[in-house]
Amino acid sequence: MAAETAISRRDLLRGRPQPGPFRARPPGVTRQSLAACTSCGACADACPEKILDIVEDGVTLRPEAGECTFCGACAEACPEDVFADNRRMAHVMQISGDCLAKAGVACMTCRDVCPESAIAMRPRIGGPFLPELDTENCTGCAACSAACPADAIHAVEREPENV
Ligand code: SF4
Ligand code: SF4
Ligand code: SF4
Structure with a gap:
């Protein structure tokens, strides 16, 4: 089961919008830069380890699927400004x-x-x-x-x- 962001009981009872489950991202992709993802799938196609997927809000990395080798192929394939220079994971x-x-x-x-x-x-x-x-x-x-x-x-x- 994926790790989920903690949700306060008070927020739940008041019907406030809740954060979704945390989805890991490939190296160099921040919360902010993910907004530029058009879900074209170029990064997922380029990943030699086949650990990237496209979900409703853009690219996600599936930690259970394999090891990221930090090869950079996803960043090279992306036609948008989704991958920051910093290749560090956000998780x-x-x-x-x-x-x-x-x-x-x-x-x-x-x-x-x-x-x-x-x-x-x-x-x-x-x-x-x-x-x-x-x-x-x-x-x-x-x-x-x-x-x-x-x-x-x-x-x-x-x-x-x-x-
Ligand atoms: S850096 Fe390489 S192995 Fe890691 S997600 Fe990107 S393409 Fe896949
Ligand atoms: S791989 Fe590590 S975390 Fe998983 S069951 Fe074995 S010791 Fe525990
Ligand atoms: S570097 Fe972190 S994610 Fe990679 S195998 Fe070690 S503990 Fe797991």
Whole structure:
């Protein structure tokens, strides 16, 4: 299940418009620049990893589908001003309670596939090591999310000032 933006109970009761679920974006695409996306699909066609989709508000990256290699093909293919020069992702990954290790099943898949060594396994008494994700070193490439056998790793938006 995709990570969702928290919605306050008060806003719900008052019928205020609610933010939709957070959708990850390819590197260099900000909330603001996404407004220029015409949904032409050129970026998705160009992506060699086939991890981009077009949804109603433009391009989205599917972290569960594979790893972004930061090759830049999507940005090169885009005919609009959607991809900023900064190729950084606007998201980092977060490990949910669905993690097998948290349920007592030994698993180190995410640690093993992370190209940035951003996931460490913390020893604990009475159970398998637990994965800990360092958001400072996480590039949002999604290699871990795609490899996780429990679909336990999802993208969450970085604070805007950190994008
Ligand atoms: S940078 Fe490359 S791998 Fe990543 S989304 Fe763009 S085209 Fe796909
Ligand atoms: S790959 Fe998934 S299930 Fe395995 S340790 Fe990492 S988060 Fe947990
Ligand atoms: S998204 Fe990439 S860099 Fe971040 S923890 Fe997962 S594999 Fe490592």
